[in-house]
Amino acid sequence: MSKKFMPLVALAALTAARPSAVIGAVRNEANPGKIEELLRDVKNELSRVSDDVKKTAEQALQQSKDTGRATDEVKAKADELLATQTKLSDAQQKLSEKLEVLETRNHDLEQKLASRRGSGQDERKSVGQQVSESEDLKMFVKNGARGSVRIGINQAITSATGSAGDLIAPQRETEIIGLPRRQMTIRNLIPAGRTSSNLIEYVKMITRTNNARVVSEGAQKPELNYVYEKDDAPVRTIAHWVHVSRQAMDDAAQLQTEVDGELRYGLDFAEELEILKGDGTGQHLEGLVPAATAYSAPFAVSGETMIDTLRLALLQASLAEYPADGLVLHPSDWTRIELLKDGENRYLWANPRGTNAPGLWGRAVLETQAMDEDEFLVGAFRMAATIYDRMDAEVLVSSEDRDNFIKNMLTVRAEKRLALAVKRPGALVTGDFGNVSG
Structure with missing residues (x-):
């Protein structure tokens, strides 16, 4: 080839x-x-x-x-x-x-x-x-x-x-991750009762003149003098609502529970603020702080600290014949107190390894962000006020709201009704720490 x-x-x-x-x-x-x-x-x-x-x-x-x-x-x-x-x-x-x-x-x-x-x-x-x-x-x-x-x-x-x-399917968690919720504590300080009316009326003594003394046989006994007045506490309504589509409510079973819980939490959140700080105007409750007696130190203390101020407030309540059973502080204020140390860097009021509940001068300390920072409230809470529940928290769902029917929407409404009667303002003392040291 x-x-x-x-x-x-x-x-x-x-x-x-x-x-x-x-x-x-x-x-x-x-x-x-x-x-x-x-x-x-x-x-x-x-x-x-x-x-x-x-x-x-x-x-x-x-x-x-x-x-x-x-x-x-x-x-x-x-x-x-x-x-x-x-x-x-x-x-x-x-x-x-x-x-x-x-x-x-x-x-x-x-x-x-x-x-x-x-x-x-x-x-x-x-x-x-x-x-x-x-x-x-x-x-x-x-x-x-x-x-x-x-x-x-x-x-x-x-x-x-x-x-x-494409054959790998994601795992879907059924839990809905919500925002954090504040722990409600103020209601637990006060006795609660119930009412079927829209107004609580009560009578309180405003003057007591005690003339009781020893007398000789046959002598005229002294007359005492008491003065009373009527006061009242109207029932107020706390409420809010949200729109939800019928499809979402029907198709997501967890959503109904979540909406119900969020609405109830919102009522409790507003209630705590009203009980503690309501100013009594319009439809607001008259809260504990606005009704309380202003802090006035029974005597001056040299180099007054936050702990000294709280002790003097407790004394003020005791001198008014209302021995205090608790203190309400902002968490930041209580933390400053817990971090106080002596000259050898030893904690005065706390043991970092301990699990004791917050307490000061033998009284329980309640921490809440509903209280403003640098502000305090002490007193005999169980004697000072009473909560009257007219209607417990109620959550209702309805399509009968505006154009809900034609839009296939639902209105979910939550409300509760209550009255707060601060019967003994002298049993509560409130003030601020001002420029005192920790």
Whole structure:
């Protein structure tokens, strides 16, 4: 065999392996640019085969002129080249058709892939894409497609998009994570009763003149003098509402419980503020602080501290014949007191390793953010006031509100009614720490 036929043998090998391999890759390829590259390689090989076919035909023609016929070897090679040319032409045609289909089909696919890449998810390559992008395949074509090439395909199942990622369902917690809720404490300081009326009336003594003394036999006994007056405490309403769609209420069972709890908490929150700080105007309750007696130190203390001020307030209540049973402070104020130390850095009123409840001078300390910072309230709370509950917290749901019916909305309303009677203002003492030290 002459040397000039050696390229034809290599191209014949390409014809046997390359076109079918290329077409197989095309079936799974998602990138038309890669198909164009393969098509370009096939066109180059086809051009070379066509040139050799032309040369072989010229050689056969020359042999016919010289000897009267072409040799069997030339005829066989000519047939083989023509067959090779036909196969490469078919491969070129199939690649061209496939490229046209891919260019049309991959428009949407490229958009989806771009969207996935934009979301930060891993891009999954198809088998054809991995084959066409293989450096081993490119070198195989560049070297004339001689022999065979092995291309590794990574088809491991992973959680990436395009593999098993879409099969993984997220776990959904049924609990609704709400905002923190304040612990209500002021109501627990005061006795509570019930009423079926809208107004509480009561009589209180405002003057006591005690003339009781020893008398001799037969002498006239002294007369005492008491003065009373009537007072009242009206029942007030605390309420609020929220709009909820019927679909949300029906479809999310947990939502109804959550809304109910939030509305009740809102009532308790407002109630605590009213009991402690209500100013008695309009529809407000008259709270403990506005009704309390102003702090007036029974005597001065040199270098007065917060602890001294609280002790003097307790004394003021005791001198008024109302021995105090508790103190109400803002958490920051109580923390300052707990952090007080002596000259050797030992805590005065607290043991960091202990679990004792807050207390000072033998009385319980109640911490609440409803009390303003630097302000205090001490007193005999169980003697000072009474809560009268007219209606406990009630939560109602109705569609009969404005245009709820036509909008398929529900109005959820919560309300409670109560009265607060501060019967003994002298049993409460309130003030502020002013500029006293810790």
